[in-house]
Amino acid sequence: MRWGQGWVQAWRGGVYLLGALLSGVVTVLALPLLCVPRLARLWADWHGERAGRLLGTPPAPAATRGRTARALLWLPVHAVTGLALGLPALLCAGNIVVGVIAASLWWAFGPDDGPKLFMDIPVHGWVTALTFGPLQIVLLSILAYLSFPPVARVHARICLAVLAHTAQEQLAERVAVLTRTRADVLDAHGAELRRIERDLHDGTQARLVAIALRLAVARQAFADNPRDEQLVAGLLRDAHEGTEEAMTELREVVRTVYPPILADRGLDGALTAVTTRCGIPTRLDMGELERVPAAVEAVVYFAVAEALTNVTKHSGATAAGVRLGRSADRLSVVITDNGTGGADDRRGTGIAGIRRRVHALDGTVVVDSPAGGPTAITVELPCGW
Incomplete structure (x- = not known):
C-alpha cells in the first residue's frame, strides 16, 4: 500500500471508529427507544451498510424482512464494541489536537490553564512546546496510522458477523436475488430483442429494400434500353454502395450481440x-x-x-x-x-x-x-x- 493510500485508510478508519463511539453512546442513552422492533432494524441495517462500505463487501442486511431478534442482539454488542474500540481512537485523535495546540498556541493560555502533554507535562515555554509537542503529534499519528484501519475492520467484521444470515436465511435471500435477477434478465432480453429488431427494421432492412428497388430499376432500364450503359452503371453503383452500408450496419448490430x-x-x-x-x-x-x-x-x-x-x-x-x-x-x-x-x-x-x-x-x-x-x-x- 502506498503511503498516501495508507493515510487515506487511516482517516477512514478513524472516522469510522469515532462514528462507532458516537453511535454507541446513542445506543446506550436511547436503548429503550431502540428496542422498538422497527427502529432496531433500521439502526442495525445502517450499521451493516456502514461496515460493508468500510470492508468493501456487500452488507448483510440480516435485520430486515422481520429478523428483529438479530437487530436486538446487535444493540448491546454495539454498545460495548463501539465504546471499547471508539474511545481509544478518540483519545488518540484528541491528543494529536492537544499536541498541535500546545506546540503553537501555548502562550495564549494562563499559567495554570495551559495545555498538558505526555504524563501530564505542562507547557510553559517554547522549548517544551517545540520538543514534546511535535513528539506527541508524531508518535500518536504513527499509532493512528498503524492501528485505526485494523481496529475499524475488527469492529466492522463484528457488526457483519452479528447481523449475518443463517443458512436458511441465506438460501431464502439467494432465491429472492435469483428471482429478481431472472426478472431483470428477461426484461433486458426483451429490450435487447426489441432494439435488434428496430435496428434491423429501420436500418438494414430499409437499405436492403432500397437496394432491391435499385436493382429492379436497373433491370427494367436494361430491358427497355440495353444501350444506355451509363444509366444502368449508375444504378448498379448505387446498389453496390447501399450493399456495403447495409453490411456495415449489420456488423454493428451483430457486434452488440456478441463481440466478434x-x-x-x-x-x-x-x-x-x-x-x-x-x-x-x-x-x-x-x-x-x-x-x-x-x-x-x-x-x-x-x-x-x-x-x-x-x-x-x-x-x-x-x-x-x-x-x-x-x-x-x-x-x-x-x-x-x-x-x-x-x-x-x-x-x-x-x-x-x-x-x-x-x-x-x-x-x-x-x-x-x-x-x-x-x-x-x-x-x-x-x-x-
Whole structure:
C-alpha cells in the first residue's frame, strides 16, 4: 500500500471508529427507544451498510424482512464494541489536537490553564512546546496510522458477523436475488430483442429494400434500353454502395450481440484491445484462466469495457489496471484506477448495467470507491459449468 493510500485508510478508519463511539453512546442513552422492533432494524441495517462500505463487501442486511431478534442482539454488542474500540481512537485523535495546540498556541493560555502533554507535562515555554509537542503529534499519528484501519475492520467484521444470515436465511435471500435477477434478465432480453429488431427494421432492412428497388430499376432500364450503359452503371453503383452500408450496419448490430473480437482473438486478445484503446495508460494482468464459458467471456468483456469507459469519462484518473484470475470455479476481475473515487450506481455511471449482466450469471460485484479514490471494482463469476 502506498503511503498516501495508507493515510487515506487511516482517516477512514478513524472516522469510522469515532462514528462507532458516537453511535454507541446513542445506543446506550436511547436503548429503550431502540428496542422498538422497527427502529432496531433500521439502526442495525445502517450499521451493516456502514461496515460493508468500510470492508468493501456487500452488507448483510440480516435485520430486515422481520429478523428483529438479530437487530436486538446487535444493540448491546454495539454498545460495548463501539465504546471499547471508539474511545481509544478518540483519545488518540484528541491528543494529536492537544499536541498541535500546545506546540503553537501555548502562550495564549494562563499559567495554570495551559495545555498538558505526555504524563501530564505542562507547557510553559517554547522549548517544551517545540520538543514534546511535535513528539506527541508524531508518535500518536504513527499509532493512528498503524492501528485505526485494523481496529475499524475488527469492529466492522463484528457488526457483519452479528447481523449475518443463517443458512436458511441465506438460501431464502439467494432465491429472492435469483428471482429478481431472472426478472431483470428477461426484461433486458426483451429490450435487447426489441432494439435488434428496430435496428434491423429501420436500418438494414430499409437499405436492403432500397437496394432491391435499385436493382429492379436497373433491370427494367436494361430491358427497355440495353444501350444506355451509363444509366444502368449508375444504378448498379448505387446498389453496390447501399450493399456495403447495409453490411456495415449489420456488423454493428451483430457486434452488440456478441463481440466478434472475442471469437477472433479470445478473451485475452479482446481485453488487450480494450485496454489499449482506453484513454489513459491501463495495465492488463491475466493469470491462467483455463477454459471459460462464452457467456462468462462476454460478461467480462462488457464489464471491463464499461468500467474503463467510466474511468476515462468520470474519474480523472491518470492510470488504471485490469487483473484477471481464477480460483477453482470462480473467475475474478478487478478493475482499478487512481482517480477521484465516489463511483455510485445511482449516478448513472454504468455500474448498474455491470451488476445486471453479472447477476444474470449468479456472479457478484463489489465497488470500493471512497471519496478521493482510489476505486476498485471486483467482479466474480462462476465458470465451472
